[in-house]
Amino acid sequence: MHTKKREISADIFRAYDIRGIYNDDLYPETMLKIGLGLGTYAKERSETSVVVGNDIRTTSPLLANALISGLLSSGVDVTDVGTTSFGVSAFSGWLLKKDIIAYVTASHLPPEWNGVxxxxxxxxxxxxAENGKIRDIVLYEKEVMVSWPDAGNYHDVDLRDEYIEWLAERFEFEVDERRIVLDCGNGSMGLVALDVMKRVKLKTDALFPNPDPSFPNRPSEPTELGALKAAVLRNGADFGAAFDGDGDRVVIVDDLGRMLSADQCGTIIAKDLLVDHRGPVLANVECSMLIERVLEPLGAKIERIPVGHTFLTLEAKRRNAVLGIESSGHFVIPSFFLFDDAMIIPLKLAEILVKTGKKVSELVDELPQFPKARENLECDDKLKFEVIRILGDRLADEYGADRVNTMDGLRIDLNEDGWVLIRASNTSPLVRVTVEGATDAIMGKLMRKFVGIVEEAIRESKKA
Structure with missing residues (x-):
C-alpha cells in the first residue's frame, strides 16, 4: 500500500513541548522526523546521548519507538526506559548523566492526544528558544541522517527500583504512621507510586491504580476529584493526592475533603523548607499573594516568574531557589530534584505532618484566605497580544511602571487590596483576567473594573 508523504504541521510545535492528535496532525513518521531533528540539534551542541521514556497512552510506545529510530538515525545514542512515570524517566537521565531526556506524553490532555x-x-x-531550533530543523528539513557505521547505539534499562530506593533513603516513616489515599487516575503513576509508599512504610489506599489509556474514571487532568474526597473522608485518611496522566502534577485534598490550591500546598511546604534552607521561593504570576503574606515575614524572598513549568525548572536552578510553585500544580524542590516529579509532594507533606503533629486541615486553616476569580474574554488571535501591549502602556501610566509586572502579561500590584493579571492565552483566542482581592467585595469591584478596561481595549483594537 502506498503511503502519501504528509506535510508536518507547524501547529504541533508549542513553546515548551510538542503535542497533537494522533493520526490527525501527529503521525509516527512525524515523530521519526522529530527524533532526527532532536538528534541533529544535540550534535550541534556536542551532545551524544538521550534517555527516552513514555507514558501509558495507547500510542505512546509506538511514538517513542519512532522517536528513537530518528535519534539513532542521527547518530545519537539512546537509552530507552520504556513505559513509566515522568519521575522515573527524569531520574534515569539524571542518574545516568545523559545529555537529554525526552518523554513521550500528552500530560493532562484527552486520550487521543500525544506529544513529547x-x-x-x-x-x-x-x-x-531551544524547542524553536528543533522545530526549524524539522520544518525546514535540515535534519542530518548518518550512514550505517555511525548510527547511534541503543540499549534499554529499568531504574524503577533504584528510583524507589533513592526516595526511601530520604523519606522513611514508622509503619502505618500516616494514612494517605493516592488517586493515580489510571495514569503512569500507577506503575510506581504505590510501591514508593509501601517502601517508605506509609499506609496507602489506592484509587484507579491500574493504567488505562482511556482514563475511564476521571480525566487525566486532576480536576474532578469527587471520588478522592469521598475516599479520604470514608477512610479517615490524613490526606489524599491526585496525579495527572504522566506524574508531573499533583493536587492535594486535606482530611476534611477540601482541595488545596497549589499556593496553599506550596506555602505549607515552603514554611518547612525555610527552616533549613536559604534562597528565594519562586511563584508564577498567577499564584496567590498569600505566598508573600506568609513567607516574607519568615525571611523568604518571593520572586515571580512567567506561567509554565519550564520556567519553574529553568529559574529554580538559575536562582538557587528553595522551592518553585506553579499554579497548575507543578512543584520543584531543588534539594531533591531540579525537575517537577509529583511523587515528592505527598512524601514531603507526610513528613511535615509527622514533624508538626498537626492535620493538613490545621495547616491550611493557619493560612490567610483571599478570594480569587478569573474571566475569559474572547479576542482574536491576531489582536490579543496587541491588546496587552496597549494596556501595558496605559496601566503603567495610571499605576506606575514599578507596580505593573510585564514578564508574562500584565500583573498590576494593588498593595493591600490585591492584584490583577491580564494575560493573553498562548493556545486560545482569549484574554484572561485574573483577580485576587483582600475581600470578596474588593475582588468583585476589581474584576468589574478591569474586565471593563480590557473589553474597551478589545473594541478599540478591532476598529484600528
Missing amino acids: KFYSGAGIGFSA
Whole structure:
C-alpha cells in the first residue's frame, strides 16, 4: 500500500513541548522526523546521548519507538526506559548523566492526544528558544541522517527500583504512621507510586491504580476529584493526592475533603523548607499573594516568574531557589530534584505532618484566605497580544511602571487590596483576567473594573 508523504504541521510545535492528535496532525513518521531533528540539534551542541521514556497512552510506545529510530538515525545514542512515570524517566537521565531526556506524553490532555517534552540531563525543561531550533530543523528539513557505521547505539534499562530506593533513603516513616489515599487516575503513576509508599512504610489506599489509556474514571487532568474526597473522608485518611496522566502534577485534598490550591500546598511546604534552607521561593504570576503574606515575614524572598513549568525548572536552578510553585500544580524542590516529579509532594507533606503533629486541615486553616476569580474574554488571535501591549502602556501610566509586572502579561500590584493579571492565552483566542482581592467585595469591584478596561481595549483594537 502506498503511503502519501504528509506535510508536518507547524501547529504541533508549542513553546515548551510538542503535542497533537494522533493520526490527525501527529503521525509516527512525524515523530521519526522529530527524533532526527532532536538528534541533529544535540550534535550541534556536542551532545551524544538521550534517555527516552513514555507514558501509558495507547500510542505512546509506538511514538517513542519512532522517536528513537530518528535519534539513532542521527547518530545519537539512546537509552530507552520504556513505559513509566515522568519521575522515573527524569531520574534515569539524571542518574545516568545523559545529555537529554525526552518523554513521550500528552500530560493532562484527552486520550487521543500525544506529544513529547524535552529536558536537559538534569531534568530542566527546554526553553522556547531551544524547542524553536528543533522545530526549524524539522520544518525546514535540515535534519542530518548518518550512514550505517555511525548510527547511534541503543540499549534499554529499568531504574524503577533504584528510583524507589533513592526516595526511601530520604523519606522513611514508622509503619502505618500516616494514612494517605493516592488517586493515580489510571495514569503512569500507577506503575510506581504505590510501591514508593509501601517502601517508605506509609499506609496507602489506592484509587484507579491500574493504567488505562482511556482514563475511564476521571480525566487525566486532576480536576474532578469527587471520588478522592469521598475516599479520604470514608477512610479517615490524613490526606489524599491526585496525579495527572504522566506524574508531573499533583493536587492535594486535606482530611476534611477540601482541595488545596497549589499556593496553599506550596506555602505549607515552603514554611518547612525555610527552616533549613536559604534562597528565594519562586511563584508564577498567577499564584496567590498569600505566598508573600506568609513567607516574607519568615525571611523568604518571593520572586515571580512567567506561567509554565519550564520556567519553574529553568529559574529554580538559575536562582538557587528553595522551592518553585506553579499554579497548575507543578512543584520543584531543588534539594531533591531540579525537575517537577509529583511523587515528592505527598512524601514531603507526610513528613511535615509527622514533624508538626498537626492535620493538613490545621495547616491550611493557619493560612490567610483571599478570594480569587478569573474571566475569559474572547479576542482574536491576531489582536490579543496587541491588546496587552496597549494596556501595558496605559496601566503603567495610571499605576506606575514599578507596580505593573510585564514578564508574562500584565500583573498590576494593588498593595493591600490585591492584584490583577491580564494575560493573553498562548493556545486560545482569549484574554484572561485574573483577580485576587483582600475581600470578596474588593475582588468583585476589581474584576468589574478591569474586565471593563480590557473589553474597551478589545473594541478599540478591532476598529484600528
